[in-house]
Amino acid sequence: MDAVSILEVVSPHVELRRAGREFVGLCPFHAEKTPSFHVNEEKGVMYCHGCHEGGDAFTFIQKMHGVDFRGALKILGKDSDGYRPDPEIIRQRRRREAVAAWAHGVSVRLRDRLREIGNEAHVARKVRRELSGADVELLREREADLRRQWEILSTLDDDIATDATAMYETRAEIDSILEAACRE
Numbered sequence: 001m002d003a004v005s006i007l008e009v010v011s012p013h014v015e016l017r018r019a020g021r022e023f024v025g026l027c028p029f030h031a032e033k034t035p036s037f038h039v040n041e042e043k044g045v046m047y048c049h050g051c052h053e054g055g056d057a058f059t060f061i062q063k064m065h066g067v068d069f070r071g072a073l074k075i076l077g078k079d080s081d082g083y084r085p086d087p088e089i090i091r092q093r094r095r096r097e098a099v100a101a102w103a104h105g106v107s108v109r110l111r112d113r114l115r116e117i118g119n120e121a122h123v124a125r126k127v128r129r130e131l132s133g134a135d136v137e138l139l140r141e142r143e144a145d146l147r148r149q150w151e152i153l154s155t156l157d158d159d160i161a162t163d164a165t166a167m168y169e170t171r172a173e174i175d176s177i178l179e180a181a182c183r184e
Contacts, residue, residue, distance in 0.1 A: 003044075004044075004056075004057040004058070004076055004078070005041070005044075005057070006039055006040075006041060006044045006045065006046060006056065006057045006060070007023065007039060007041050009057040009060055009061060009076070010023075010039050010046060010057075010060055013028050013060075013064060014026065014027075014028050014037060014039075016039060017035075019038075021040065021042065022038045022039060022040050022041075023038070023039040023040075023041070024036075024037065024038055024039075025037050025039075027048040027050055027051060027053070028064060029048060029051050029053045029063060030048070030050060030051040032050050036048055036049040036050040037049075037050075043096075044056050044057065045096060046059075046060055047100065049161045052100070052104050054096070054097075054100050055093075055096075055097075056093065057076070058072045058073070058076070059072075061075050061076060103160045103161070106160055107157055107160055107161060110153050110154075110156060110157040110160070111157065113153055114150060114153055114154060114157070117146050117149050117150050117153070118150070120146055121143055121146040121147070121150070124139050124142050124143050124146065125139075125143065127139060128140065128143070
């Protein structure tokens with residue numbers, strides 16, 4: 001079966017602009033004002049960082065038209081008789097889906113921790129205003145520590161949301177960094 005270009009499939013439905021190696025546009029699956037829908041032509045995948053929908057050209061057609069895989073084949077003008085996807089493509093798709101699910105889970109944990117840090121910093125700031133002496137200096141140090149944690153974790157969350165599949169190779173390392181940061 002001839003390969004299907006993800007750009008040719010998505011372009012009629014989404015106005016895309018080039019952003020580095022990817023194309024970016026407004027997600028067709030949910031209402032948004034800021035583009036969070038990314039298409040990577042090299043990998044043949046699309047992903048929305050807003051609603052977390054992702055997949056290949058067939059998945060896009062399935063979601064846009066509410067059809068199954070055979071229906072997507074028909075819409076794309078491909079012959080579905082006797083078609084069996086290459087096992088390597090299936091393996092890659094499952095790996096991408098696992099990475100996307102992992103990235104989403106890590107992002108949720110990061111955002112929960114960022115909310116906790118924000119609340120803790122707010123309380124420390126309020127208490128510092130009411131105290132004097134050595135306690136004030138301790139609270140300033142704690143606020144500085146919370147700011148550092150915030151910067152590290154928010155940058156990590158941004159990196160994960162930017163290209164989850166690129167993070168696949170360092171997943172274990174990031175998990176250990178995240179867990180160490182959350183324990184602190």
